[in-house]
């Protein structure tokens with residue numbers, strides 16, 4: 001990172017849009033004026049042209065390899081963010097069903113998902129960690145899940161609270177629908193447990209403007225015939241995500257990120273190990289100085305992606321954030337509903353950045369003592 005522009009780059013702990021791998025950014029830069037073979041920029045290329053089509057096919061194939069996705073699933077590239085999926089899941093999979101959809105609420109995003117779903121059909125909240133301000137996951141085996149519910153919805157990583165499912169829970173028969181927006185591609189998934197996994201790209205997988213939806217083909221058949229065209233999974237699946245113009249640039253970047261995961265990182269099992277190492281650096285400082293760093297998540301629910309903690313008072317927090325900025329450790333302020341600090345350490349956050357933050361936290365604690 002010798003050039004001046006790179007030297008200005010901070011360690012970006014933003015929750016999203018978030019840090020991307022530098023080699024990916026470099027490749028985008030290299031190819032910006034002319035995509036190899038296309039004679040124009042990716043921003044100018046037709047979505048029907050063979051160069052772009054090859055890019056979209058390659059991105060899809062990369063996701064299939066990374067997650068072990070078989071022919072029984074379709075991968076859709078959509079727009080509207082994860083929040084449109086809160087509606088689309090319910091419009092396609094719940095509307096017209098006699099059975100309720102069951103929602104597991106482990107944080108803020110799950111609540112927003114319910115707000116949209118209840119407009120479309122019966123919803124049963126089978127778990128709500130509100131009483132403890134969403135600091136924990138349920139014991140899945142104890143939930144009253146119905147094998148015949150329309151689907152069971154979880155949020156694999158609650159970005160604001162920093163609680164994450166690190167195994168793939170079993171719904172006991174109903175299709176499991178997972179909002180994986182902030183931990184997509186952070187670890188391998190056992191796709192056999194899922195009916196659908198969706199994720200906006202801008203946390204852990206690419207830029208904003210793209211949402212990936214992986215749906216079991218038999219569920220796509222549920223889409224009603226009379227929906228607004230864009231809202232129907234069936235339309236997108238039938239047209240290979242070309243029912244209308246897909247977000248071509250964002251899909252191109254997602255493809256580069258997926259390739260980086262495959263070739264440079266070595267797959268999602270390796271990525272998980274790295275993510276565990278990074279998260280441990282921070283959690284071990286929290287555990288060492290529990291009076292200063294008050295962790296939000298219960299130990300067994302801690303997220304590998306968003307590390308959340310508070311201070312005994314706001315004056316210390318201000319001082320902590322000011323000192324962090326000086327070390328180019330940026331965007332650490334937590335969401336107002338939890339307060340304190342949130343360090344988002346997605347796949348692309350280098351371990352050096354996390355180490356510098358961990359060292360700073362240790363120093364800060366020792367000096368405060």
Ligand SMILES: *Cc1c(COP(=O)(O)O)cnc(C)c1O
Nearest residue numbers: 081082083109157159181182200
């Ligand atoms: C960010 C986020 C969303 C919302 O995504 P948008 O693309 O802004 O609609 C939904 N769920 C989770 C878990 C998120 O982290």
